[in-house]
Every structure is written in C-alpha cells, then in structure tokens.
Amino acid sequence: xxxxxxxxxxxxxxxxxxxPKVCIHSAVCFKGLPGVFNAKKKxxxxxxxxxxxxxxxxxDKCPSGALSYYRNSSDGLQEETVKTQMEILPNGPLxxxxxIEVKDKDGNKTLKNKTTAFCRCGHSGNKPFxxxxxxxxDFRG
Numbered sequence: 001x002x003x004x005x006x007x008x009x010x011x012x013x014x015x016x017x018x019x020p021k022v023c024i025h026s027a028v029c030f031k032g033l034p035g036v037f038n039a040k041k042k043x044x045x046x047x048x049x050x051x052x053x054x055x056x057x058x059x060d061k062c063p064s065g066a067l068s069y070y071r072n073s074s075d076g077l078q079e080e081t082v083k084t085q086m087e088i089l090p091n092g093p094l095x096x097x098x099x100i101e102v103k104d105k106d107g108n109k110t111l112k113n114k115t116t117a118f119c120r121c122g123h124s125g126n127k128p129f130x131x132x133x134x135x136x137x138d139f140r141g
Contacts, residue, residue, distance in 0.1 A: 009045040013052040014069050016045055016059065023066035024093070024117060024132035033058040063095060064130065065115035091140050093117035093130035102128065 009016045030037035035049035036058070047055065059067045084098030096116045103109050117130035121139035124131045133139075 007043070007045070009043065009047045010072060011047050011052065012072065014047075014056065014071055016047055016055060017068045017070070018045060019066050019068075021066075021126070022064050022129065024064040024130050026063050026132075028061050028063060029058060029067055032061060060114075062115055063089065063093070064117045065112060068114040088120070092120070092134055094120055104128065 005020055007018045007020070009018070027039075030039055030044075033050055033054060036046055036055055038044055038046065050058075056069055059069050062068075084096065084100065087095045087097070089095060094117070096112075096118065097114070099111070099113050100116060101109055101111050102116070118128050119126075119130045119133070120141060121134040121137055123133035123137045123139070125133065
C-alpha cells in the first residue's frame, strides 16, 4: 500500500511540513542548511538548528514542494501563499510556484502549495508529478 505520509516539525514561530512521497531527493535542503536538514539523523529535520527566517528561505528553494512551512499563530495555523509562477528546469521538471489545484486523469483533485514539480521526461511513477526519474533516465530537454 502506498501511504501518503506527512510529517510536521514546529518551533514557536513556524511549522515545517515534509511530504516524503513528493520528495525528488534533490538534496537542496541539507546542502543549503545542514544544521536543520540531515538525512543521516532521525528525525532528519531539527528545527532548532536554524532561525525561522533561515529555514523558510531554504524551504522556498525546495524544487519539489515536498518541504513547505506555515507560520504558527494564536488564531490557528495559517498557510503562507506565494504568487503563481512557472519555471522549466534544464533537464528536469516543470516547476509551478504558488497555490494550485491539480486534477488527475481520474478527476481526483489535489491542492498543492508552494512548489509543485511536474514530470517532463515521461518516466515518473507518480505522474503528473516528478519523482526524480529524469536523473536515472538522463533526460535532456
């Protein structure tokens, strides 16, 4: 069974959300902020290892959207929003930044926040989303 796991890590200011099924293992997170993101440790997100501003800035660089965050407030949890933009990564996925609703071939809708990586190589096992297969397939485009 393919489980859709979501993990959350909080400090007083923000909550980091990680969706492993979405991750394309680009390593951008732990290369940029190893004091917070360390794949060799459990839990691999140590939110106390950086300031909220540093963590948010690093998460904004996540190409798959597997990592996201929201600010904690006394009124409840509030999602951060960004302007919708698109970017084609050389030899990689199509990135869409912002909040979008994606409808799959069966009509199922998924709300995506922050960054969503769409497959361009055609080899993803998680279509329409990128799963990093372009690296193994040596996709050029």
